[in-house]
Amino acid sequence: MGLDEIFTASVFASAIRLATPYIFSALGETFAQRSGVLNLGVDGMMLMGAFSGFYAVHIAQVNGAMSEPLSLLLGVAVALIVGGLMGLAMAFVSVTLKAKQGISGIGVYLFGLGLSELLFQQWVGTPKSVSGFPRINFPVLTDLPIVGEIFFHHNLLVYVAFALVPISAFVLNHTTFGLMIRAVGQNPEAADAMGVNVARVRYATTIIGGMMAGLAGASLSIALINLFQQNLTAGQGFIAVALVYFGGWRPFAVAAGAMLFSFVNALQLQIKVIGADIPSEFAVMAPYVITIIALVFATKRHEQPTALTKPYERGE
Amino acid sequence: MNKASGFSQSALAGRLNRLIDFAPVLIALLLALLVASVLLLALNANPLEAYDFMLQGAAGSENAFAETLVKATPILFVGIGITIAFRGGMINIGGEGQMIAGALAGVTIALIMGEMRVPPELAKEKGAFDIIIVACSLVGGFLMGALYGGLAGFLKAYFDVNEILSTIMLNQIAVQMMNFLLNGILLDPAEAGFNNIPKTARLVTAAQLPRLSLPIGDPHLFARTRLHWGLIIAIVLAAVIYIFLWRTSWGYRIRAVGENQRASSYAGINVKRQMMFSMFLAGGFAGLAGVVQVLGLQYRLQTDGSPAGFTGAAGFNGIVAALFGGLNPLGAIPAAAFFGGLLVGAQKMQRELGVPASLITAVNGLIVVFVVSSEIFIQQRSKRRVSVAEEEAPAPTLNPSSKMREGLSSSDDGQEEG
Numbered sequence: 001m002g003l004d005e006i007f008t009a010s011v012f013a014s015a016i017r018l019a020t021p022y023i024f025s026a027l028g029e030t031f032a033q034r035s036g037v038l039n040l041g042v043d044g045m046m047l048m049g050a051f052s053g054f055y056a057v058h059i060a061q062v063n064g065a066m067s068e069p070l071s072l073l074l075g076v077a078v079a080l081i082v083g084g085l086m087g088l089a090m091a092f093v094s095v096t097l098k099a100k101q102g103i104s105g106i107g108v109y110l111f112g113l114g115l116s117e118l119l120f121q122q123w124v125g126t127p128k129s130v131s132g133f134p135r136i137n138f139p140v141l142t143d144l145p146i147v148g149e150i151f152f153h154h155n156l157l158v159y160v161a162f163a164l165v166p167i168s169a170f171v172l173n174h175t176t177f178g179l180m181i182r183a184v185g186q187n188p189e190a191a192d193a194m195g196v197n198v199a200r201v202r203y204a205t206t207i208i209g210g211m212m213a214g215l216a217g218a219s220l221s222i223a224l225i226n227l228f229q230q231n232l233t234a235g236q237g238f239i240a241v242a243l244v245y246f247g248g249w250r251p252f253a254v255a256a257g258a259m260l261f262s263f264v265n266a267l268q269l270q271i272k273v274i275g276a277d278i279p280s281e282f283a284v285m286a287p288y289v290i291t292i293i294a295l296v297f298a299t300k301r302h303e304q305p306t307a308l309t310k311p312y313e314r315g316e
Numbered sequence: 317m318n319k320a321s322g323f324s325q326s327a328l329a330g331r332l333n334r335l336i337d338f339a340p341v342l343i344a345l346l347l348a349l350l351v352a353s354v355l356l357l358a359l360n361a362n363p364l365e366a367y368d369f370m371l372q373g374a375a376g377s378e379n380a381f382a383e384t385l386v387k388a389t390p391i392l393f394v395g396i397g398i399t400i401a402f403r404g405g406m407i408n409i410g411g412e413g414q415m416i417a418g419a420l421a422g423v424t425i426a427l428i429m430g431e432m433r434v435p436p437e438l439a440k441e442k443g444a445f446d447i448i449i450v451a452c453s454l455v456g457g458f459l460m461g462a463l464y465g466g467l468a469g470f471l472k473a474y475f476d477v478n479e480i481l482s483t484i485m486l487n488q489i490a491v492q493m494m495n496f497l498l499n500g501i502l503l504d505p506a507e508a509g510f511n512n513i514p515k516t517a518r519l520v521t522a523a524q525l526p527r528l529s530l531p532i533g534d535p536h537l538f539a540r541t542r543l544h545w546g547l548i549i550a551i552v553l554a555a556v557i558y559i560f561l562w563r564t565s566w567g568y569r570i571r572a573v574g575e576n577q578r579a580s581s582y583a584g585i586n587v588k589r590q591m592m593f594s595m596f597l598a599g600g601f602a603g604l605a606g607v608v609q610v611l612g613l614q615y616r617l618q619t620d621g622s623p624a625g626f627t628g629a630a631g632f633n634g635i636v637a638a639l640f641g642g643l644n645p646l647g648a649i650p651a652a653a654f655f656g657g658l659l660v661g662a663q664k665m666q667r668e669l670g671v672p673a674s675l676i677t678a679v680n681g682l683i684v685v686f687v688v689s690s691e692i693f694i695q696q697r698s699k700r701r702v703s704v705a706e707e708e709a710p711a712p713t714l715n716p717s718s719k720m721r722e723g724l725s726s727s728d729d730g731q732e733e734g
Contacts, residue, residue: 040480044681089685099688102407102480106635107684114677115355121672122359230674234623238484245478281496288485288492295482296475 011263011270012150016158017224018262019255021046021216021233023161025240026247026254027168028212033244034172035205036185036307037094040105042213043237044112045086049214051116053079054221054228055123057130072133075222076157076215083214084207086112091206095199098311109237117230124228132226133157157215157223168251181205185305188312198312213237242291246298249305257294261287340693341640344686352679361671373664374657380664382541386613388656390415390605390627392550394634395641395648396557397465397601402643403561404594405574410468410483411602411631412624413490417464418603419626420494422457423516423610423617424502426523429453446522453523454549454607461603462596464490469595473588479595487631491623498619515618525612544612550652553601554645561645570594605630629677633659636680639687655680 025042032039039045053075060071090108093099133155136142141152172178183191184201192198216236221228239261247254268283353363375381394411401408429449468486471477498514507513525546529539561567572580573590581587606627610617619625637655641647658680662673 093685093689097689098692099685100691103635103639104685104688106409106632107681107686107688110632110636110681110684111678112681114674114679114681117674118355118359118672118678121674231623235484235488238481242481242485245481279496279500281492281499285489285492288488292471292477292482292485295477296471 005274006267006270006276008270009146009149011266013153014269015259015263015266016150016162017154018265019258020158020161020219020224021236022240022243022258022262023165023255024216024219025213025237026243026258027164027251028209028216029240029244030168030247030249030251030254031172031181031205031212032202032209033308034185034249034305035181035202036188036305036310036312037091037202037206037209038101038105038241038309039087039090039094039108039206039209040102040238040241041086041090041108041112042105042209042216042240043233043235044109044116045083045090045210045213046112046217046220046233046237046240047116047231048086048112048217049079049083050217050221050232051120051228052082053214053218054130055119057132057222058124058128061130068131072222076218079214079218080211081214083217084211086214087207087210088203090210091203094311095202095206098313101309113231116228116232120228120230127227127229129227130222132221133223155223157219161219162255165251165255172251177204182305184312185307188307188310192312192314202312213240216240239287239291242295245304246291246294248298260294261291264290340690341642341687343690344640344683347686348679348682351682352675355675355678356671359671361669366665366669366671369665369668370658370661372661374661376664378538379541380660382538382543383660384653384657385547386542386544386656387628387659388652389544389546389550389612390609390630391633391637391655392547392554392648392652393605393608394602394630395637395652396550396554396645397598397605398635398638399641399643399645399648400557400561400570400601401465401594401598402638403574404570404590405577406469406472406591406595406598407480408465408468408483408595408598409480409632409635410465410486410599411605411634412627412629413483413487413631414461414465414599414602415606415609415627415631416490416494417599417606418457418461419606419610419617420497420502421460421603422453422607423519425456426450426453426519426611427502427517430520430523449523450525450611453611454604457603457607458600459603461606462600465599465602466592466596468599469592472595473591487623494617494619494626495621498617502617504616513618514621516616519611519615523611524615525608542613544608546608546612549604549608551649553604554649557645566593602631602634605634628659633680636684639684 025046029039029042056078057071057075060066060074061068066074086108090105093104093108094101135153135155136159138152142148144152170178172181180191180196180201183194183196184198188198191201217233220232220236225232240258243254243257243261246257264287268286271278271283272280349367356363356366373380374384394415397414398408398411426449429452434445464486465483468477468479468482471482472479495514498516502516504513504515504517506517507515525544527539527541528543528545528547529536529541531537559567561571569580569585569590570593572583572585573587574594577587580590609626609630617626633655634652637648637651640654641649641651658676659673662676665671665675666673
């Protein structure tokens with residue numbers, strides 16, 4: 001077995017594809033955490049987004065009432081709305097009711113896990129596939145050797161995810177909204193004194209986080225895997241939270257972490273495919289081990305938002 | 317701020333206060349039931365009918381009730397551990413992985429010792445050697461779970477790795493490790509070469525935890541059920557940990573760190589050590605949950621390969637039970653029984669009404685959210701009460717169900733008083 005068997009173009013291509021849900025959800029989580037809200041319910045939100053998006057597309061396509069592109073747009077819209085609603089609930093619980101975020105997030109996760117499975121069993125039953133976002137064929141570019149396969153033969157959501165990385169960085173670092181987010185996350189008292197509505201900013205970022213998590217779920221169920229089954233995400237939302245820490249709360253670094261993680265994952269799948277003499281369990285384990293090791297080194301380097309997990313209470 | 321009224325000094329008021337401390341739990345339950353009813357209606361099921369079936373399934377017969385207790389046992393073990401961790405300010409989400417770690421160690425010890433020939437000096441006392449096997453397995457399971465939990469505590473204490481994230485990763489790693497071992501050296505020799513269903517060989521009788529029956533009626537109560545001694549062990553340990561947390565200086569230090577790390581450190585408490593210690597104990601109890609499942613119920617370690625294939629998600633449900641029990645080990649006993657009943661009852665509901673039992677996962681999530689959300693109300697109450705207490709007596713009121721939980725955020729600052 002040579003290295004050229006492992007590091008094939010298709011491994012790089014699938015690393016990019018696999019990174020999509022992580023980038024969506026981790027970018028959304030970055031917004032929430034920069035404003036001081038630790039949303040641990042990402043995985044539950046992803047599951048709900050994945051199911052609702054899948055179900056919308058499934059219904060639209062079964063009835064044949066809608067053209068395929070339209071049904072997919074509907075699926076994305078539904079996933080965004082459902083994710084946003086769950087973000088709203090999380091914001092209400094952690095901003096208005098000031099509940100402990102680490103634990104309430106686990107509650108939101110369990111809720112999303114249970115409800116998505118419940119609705120799936122009740123409304124769909126057995127795993128069915130839908131025709132999801134097709135791969136785009138760019139003129140000339142897609143036909144380029146190697147480069148074409150790696151970069152120019154993905155579905156739309158992959159490109160959307162990567163486009164959101166610089167956009168998120170720009171919003172966080174160079175807009176008034178981004179300034180408010182950072183202020184609220186670093187020093188809510190000062191932000192409040194400057195006239196920033198702390199609660200409103202945190203609601204906004206948590207809802208954005210929820211919508212991105214919903215989209216992340218949909219990117220699995222209607223673009224990457226094109227089906228739904230119970231616990232489809234298998235904990236990807238928690239990885240996304242870890243990636244935010246790993247990336248030091250900066251969008252580009254978070255996305256780089258997502259790429260690293262999914263590259264290890266793609267390698268793991270490839271090693272399984274070529275039947276290397278490594279037990280598959282260790283290959284599956286590897287990304288998680290690497291994440292822990294990465295967290296050991298990452299958390300030292302960057303300061304986390306000072307007000308992370310702390311509900312804001314106005315001094316009297 | 318409300319000032320002390322004469323009435324609040326009476327014993328009646330004290331009792332009322334304690335009752336009100338449990339109000340959030342009851343309110344959370346009612347709200348969760350309400351949402352569950354709406355969900356059931358949306359699924360075209362009659363909520364009352366569904367709850368009736370659940371009640372029947374959970375407590376409608378001797379066997380149903382025994383099954384409830386059987387399901388409650390691992391939840392209680394994990395819940396005791398989670399209570400220790402949360403009291404120590406550590407958010408341990410790693411119950412699943414710690415259960416698996418404990419089960420792997422325990423089953424290995426039980427399998428090896430079960431094969432050993434009884435030492436001659438013990439040959440007359442065959443029962444004594446059986447007890448040694450079971451005891452060694454339980455201790456081994458506890459220690460392995462404790463080391464696995466302690467690892468997350470270590471990473472938090474010395475590398476500032478968020479324990480929520482590390483325990484979640486460690487869960488996944490434990491599942492893979494279990495799958496690897498069950499497909500490899502721990503695989504039942506009878507399975508090898510056939511189906512390769514991932515499971516160990518069956519434990520010999522000597523290595524099993526005995527079934528439990530109560531000498532009431534004929535045949536004895538629970539004599540024909542799967543109820544085992546694990547339940548008794550868990551209940552006894554719940555009482556032990558209650559005493560540990562509130563009557564020993566070790567427990568006091570854990571709680572102090574959970575309440576306010578900075579103040580504890582100024583008071584000379586080694587905060588890092590306490591973090592590791594509370595995670596060590598929490599992992600140990602989850603480990604016990606795992607090994608007791610093997611020794612008392614399944615008599616082998618087996619999984620379907622899915623993450624919760626062995627644990628039945630008891631590692632997560634233990635978190636719910638701990639919160640529901642007011643982060644008090646004794647409160648975790650009825651809480652675990654309740655969630656055990658919920659799980660068993662949901663299966664009956666699924667059979668009778670066709671409503672998927674996963675409803676319970678969603679309801680559990682809601683209960684968690686509602687319990688932690690309603691704390692804002694107790695916090696306001698306890699603030700009032702603290703100001704009252706400051707006036708009346710110098711001793712600080714340690715109100716277990718509200719003040720302690722303020723220390724649960726992963727940050728190290730105490731809450732500012734408004």
